[in-house]
Amino acid sequence: MSERRVCITGIGIVSPLGNDRETTWGNILDGKSGAGSITAFDAETWPTKFACEVKDFSLGDEVPIGGYASYLNRATKYGVKAAYEAISDSQIIGRLKPSDIGVSLGVGVGPIDPVEFVSMTESASLSISASDKKISNSMPILQNHPGTFATVLAAIWNCRGPISTIQTACASSGQAIGHAYRQIKRGECICCLSGGADSLAAPLLFSGFCLIGALSKRNSEPITASRPFDSSRDGFVAGEGAAILVLEELRHARDRGAHIYGEVVGYGETASAYRITDLPPDGRGIVEAMNFAICESELSLSDIGYVNAHGTSTEVNDRVEALALSRVFSEAEPRPVVASTKSQTGHLISAAGAIEASFCALAVRDRVIPPTVNLEHTDCNEHVDFGVKRKQHLVGSAVMSNSIGFGGSNSSLVIRRCE
Amino acid sequence: MRITTSDRQVVVTGRSVVSTLGDDVTQVMEGCYHGGDNFTELGSTNSSNGGVYVGICNDLDIGVLPDKKVRKAMVRKDLIGLVAALKASADARITKGSINPDQFGIYVGSSSTQIGDLEPYHRLLRQCVVNSSFDSKLFGRELSGNVNPLVMLQTLMNNTLCYASVALDIRGVNGNFMDFQSAGARAAVEGFHAIKEGRAEAVLVGGASGCPETFQMQQGIDSGYLAHGEALDPESTIKPYSQSRCGTILSEGASFLVLEEQVSAIRRGANILARVADVSMASEGDFAFLNSDKSTGLPRCIKRLIEAGSIELDKLGLIFGHGNGSLHGDIVEYQSYLDAFDNQCKSMKLTSTKANLGETTEASANIAAAFAVDILNGADIPPVKNFDSTGVNENLAVSAERAPYEKSQILVTSRGFSGLCCALVLEKI
Numbered sequence: 001m002s003e004r005r006v007c008i009t010g011i012g013i014v015s016p017l018g019n020d021r022e023t024t025w026g027n028i029l030d031g032k033s034g035a036g037s038i039t040a041f042d043a044e045t046w047p048t049k050f051a052c053e054v055k056d057f058s059l060g061d062e063v064p065i066g067g068y069a070s071y072l073n074r075a076t077k078y079g080v081k082a083a084y085e086a087i088s089d090s091q092i093i094g095r096l097k098p099s100d101i102g103v104s105l106g107v108g109v110g111p112i113d114p115v116e117f118v119s120m121t122e123s124a125s126l127s128i129s130a131s132d133k134k135i136s137n138s139m140p141i142l143q144n145h146p147g148t149f150a151t152v153l154a155a156i157w158n159c160r161g162p163i164s165t166i167q168t169a170c171a172s173s174g175q176a177i178g179h180a181y182r183q184i185k186r187g188e189c190i191c192c193l194s195g196g197a198d199s200l201a202a203p204l205l206f207s208g209f210c211l212i213g214a215l216s217k218r219n220s221e222p223i224t225a226s227r228p229f230d231s232s233r234d235g236f237v238a239g240e241g242a243a244i245l246v247l248e249e250l251r252h253a254r255d256r257g258a259h260i261y262g263e264v265v266g267y268g269e270t271a272s273a274y275r276i277t278d279l280p281p282d283g284r285g286i287v288e289a290m291n292f293a294i295c296e297s298e299l300s301l302s303d304i305g306y307v308n309a310h311g312t313s314t315e316v317n318d319r320v321e322a323l324a325l326s327r328v329f330s331e332a333e334p335r336p337v338v339a340s341t342k343s344q345t346g347h348l349i350s351a352a353g354a355i356e357a358s359f360c361a362l363a364v365r366d367r368v369i370p371p372t373v374n375l376e377h378t379d380c381n382e383h384v385d386f387g388v389k390r391k392q393h394l395v396g397s398a399v400m401s402n403s404i405g406f407g408g409s410n411s412s413l414v415i416r417r418c419e
Numbered sequence: 420m421r422i423t424t425s426d427r428q429v430v431v432t433g434r435s436v437v438s439t440l441g442d443d444v445t446q447v448m449e450g451c452y453h454g455g456d457n458f459t460e461l462g463s464t465n466s467s468n469g470g471v472y473v474g475i476c477n478d479l480d481i482g483v484l485p486d487k488k489v490r491k492a493m494v495r496k497d498l499i500g501l502v503a504a505l506k507a508s509a510d511a512r513i514t515k516g517s518i519n520p521d522q523f524g525i526y527v528g529s530s531s532t533q534i535g536d537l538e539p540y541h542r543l544l545r546q547c548v549v550n551s552s553f554d555s556k557l558f559g560r561e562l563s564g565n566v567n568p569l570v571m572l573q574t575l576m577n578n579t580l581c582y583a584s585v586a587l588d589i590r591g592v593n594g595n596f597m598d599f600q601s602a603g604a605r606a607a608v609e610g611f612h613a614i615k616e617g618r619a620e621a622v623l624v625g626g627a628s629g630c631p632e633t634f635q636m637q638q639g640i641d642s643g644y645l646a647h648g649e650a651l652d653p654e655s656t657i658k659p660y661s662q663s664r665c666g667t668i669l670s671e672g673a674s675f676l677v678l679e680e681q682v683s684a685i686r687r688g689a690n691i692l693a694r695v696a697d698v699s700m701a702s703e704g705d706f707a708f709l710n711s712d713k714s715t716g717l718p719r720c721i722k723r724l725i726e727a728g729s730i731e732l733d734k735l736g737l738i739f740g741h742g743n744g745s746l747h748g749d750i751v752e753y754q755s756y757l758d759a760f761d762n763q764c765k766s767m768k769l770t771s772t773k774a775n776l777g778e779t780t781e782a783s784a785n786i787a788a789a790f791a792v793d794i795l796n797g798a799d800i801p802p803v804k805n806f807d808s809t810g811v812n813e814n815l816a817v818s819a820e821r822a823p824y825e826k827s828q829i830l831v832t833s834r835g836f837s838g839l840c841c842a843l844v845l846e847k848i
Contacts, residue, residue, distance in 0.1 A: 044559070045556045098704060107597070109531060114548055114558075115551050118548040121541060141531075146576070147597040147599050150598075151706055158704055159704060163702045164596055164598050164605050165597040167576045167596075175594055182612065186612065211562065211566060211567075211570065211571050269593060269594070270592075270593070271580075271584040271589055271591065273520065273584045273588050275585065276582070405577070407577050407580070407581035409577065409593055
């Protein structure tokens with residue numbers, strides 16, 4: 001691989017804790033929760049009645065959406081807003097040829113409305129006399145295809161470098177950022193808009209996770225329901241939101257005097273190859289993703305001061321991830337603090353890796369580690385430092401973000417301070 | 420584990436095609452040589468004058484599945500993809516454990532979930548939508564008693580990747596791309612780089628496309644993308660690159676290649692079929708069928724390969740294009756080649772097998788690449804069925820007849836709805 005290095009020069013976030021980067025980050029550091037009763041639909045009879053929803057959202061007139069509004073769903077509207085914030089933050093547009101700007105995203109299938117869904121699928125007959133030869137922009141299938149959002153971003157901001165969308169469940173946007181990092185390193189583009197958008201605050205998607213019993217049923221106390229690594233955890237809390245990062249070739253960023261949050265220095269992606277619904281008990285796959293990312297970063301284990309764990313608050317994930325962390329960092333001195341911001345944001349599924357990588361970059365910028373709220377007593381590996389319930393100072397120059405996807409895909413990113 | 424910059428060569432050691440004309444590459448190519456196709460009328464239409472057609476992969480060889488029960492855990496496009504992935508690995512004589520699992524990867528181009536497969540979930544949903552209103556309380560009450568949790572697993576869009584990785588013990592690099600018609604080509608690009616950069620010794624790359632659903636078809640009809648209408652004869656409908664083209668037909672299909680690092684492949688005694696000389700990507704910056712009548716992405720994508728020296732004009736005699744008979748896409752694509760080669764392509768031929776196999780979307784570039792591998796090993800160039808004339812330019816000949824191929828490079832291209840353009844250069848060993 002070349003000597004090209006990759007840094008982060010812009011971040012945009014729409015989350016259950018705020019509709020911009022700094023509001024979200026401030027609430028994360030203050031230990032607030034985004035959980036509450038579901039407002040997107042009436043969940044009174046559902047086994048789980050709460051989620052971490054985005055609140056008081058509007059796309060705003062300032063976002064140059066042009067004619068692409070009808071291509072967006074609830075989640076990708078968050079994504080466009082996050083992209084606008086990230087691009088404004090980086091001030092990159094206009095400084096590069098369009099062909100030097102790529103897009104790499106992790107996006108879930110859209111939160112399609114049940115009425116639209118039934119209307120679409122119950123039509124057994126096709127009309128072949130249509131005279132309108134233009135694409136039906138409002139067709140829900142296009143709005144809700146994961147691949148649509150990348151093209152919308154490319155069209156709005158005239159990005160003509162490589163664009164792509166990855167869908168590996170909860171590892172999607174972690175992998176998307178990893179691929180953006182590699183594209184810049186190998187010279188396919190100078191800058192890449194990367195991140196993800198997703199929403200589980202919709203009955204069809206929410207029902208799937210209810211069916212497999214993955215969601216917390218702590219209906220009486222939504223803000224304490226997401227309890228990564230805590231012995232009383234009973235499932236994850238559904239979330240929604242988006243995060244977009246501007247990744248840029250380091251020399252280019254420095255030459256133009258860009259503000260740099262941190263440098264992406266390592267990325268590992270692996271498959272667990274075990275079972276579709278389960279993790280290998282020894283944490284293999286996750287271990288290898290972390291080892292690869294650390295090895296590529298050329299950092300020592302003790303340089304990594306904080307791991308933003310996948311930490312979903314599900315019984316198996318947290319136990320296995322903790323074991324994997326203890327295996328990887330067994331010889332680190334000091335060991336990194338492990339925390340999960342899902343305790344506050346809920347699980348953003350395809351966007352989880354992106355928002356958590358954003359938190360890692362902000363942690364590097366501010367030299368601070370966010371808390372894991374609701375962690376009282378852990379039953380996970382005793383050799384892992386799960387930190388405390390309040391923010392703390394970041395020791396070490398680098399941080400790590402883990403994502404573990406349903407079906408076996410894993411990703412691990414290492415971000416370090418860029419002196 | 421350390422990434423190295425090196426002269427690692429990427430070779431092809433296995434390939435598969437699952438298509439409407441069968442699932443043996445040689446047999447499918449024979450079908451294309453003889454003008455075969457296999458399209459079926461889809462459901463009912465509101466017209467008595469003709470219909471809308473699709474391509475279905477009949478007689479899917481589920482005998483290759485390690486566990487037949489997995490059929491129930493995935494929708495059909497994932498099953499087709501899994502069969503193709505397993506067939507490609509078998510073609511490369513890879514068995515579980517024959518390649519270091521950590522150095523074995525998989526990249527898949529995949530379409531969105533086939534929601535039509537998800538009964539009885541649909542039944543309940545339909546009961547709960549009355550007068551354009553969703554009865555959420557009823558749905559919540561009835562859900563767990565009426566719907567098998569398996570429905571959640573069926574909806575995973577990365578199922579081909581997941582099940583193939585378990586079946587073949589693939590623990591290395593992986594990803595599931597959702598880039599419409601270019602998704603499978605995107606997967607091949609990523610697999611190439613993973614091997615080049617030392618992150619994998621072998622990578623399964625491919626794409627899978629399922630039977631389109633009614634509501635998707637309607638969108639294709641409304642846009643003029645799909646062939647439809649009065650007295651439609653499916654056998655002569657798809658006319659790639661022809662002046663008289665009238666749209667395409669969507670088909671099921673899947674295809675995978677096994678890419679391997681050359682030294683590693685030799686070490687395990689693999690049969691090396693071809694070399695992947697280089698790959699490239701670019702994008703249009705808009706939806707491909709909505710933007711201008713000219714592509715900027717595909718010429719840029721190809722020019723990168725020419726400038727890098729990966730395409731050698733005296734070696735390149737064949738472009739395996741995307742050509743699907745669509746009104747807008749084919750002419751833009753054809754013009755792209757003229758632009759990319761500055762009209763210096765009189766010694767090249769352009770071909771496409773979509774008139775035989777239909778538009779296999781996410782799998783289409785992988786099918787073309789699998790055929791290209793066989794052409795580099797002595798198979799003939801398949802003709803473009805139903806071709807009459809481009810009506811544009813004679814500087815790039817469309818391959819209207821079956822013909823032998825004597826040069827050593829083939830360019831495979833893909834240009835998808837998302838605007839992503841990909842190109843692969845395959846070379847004779």
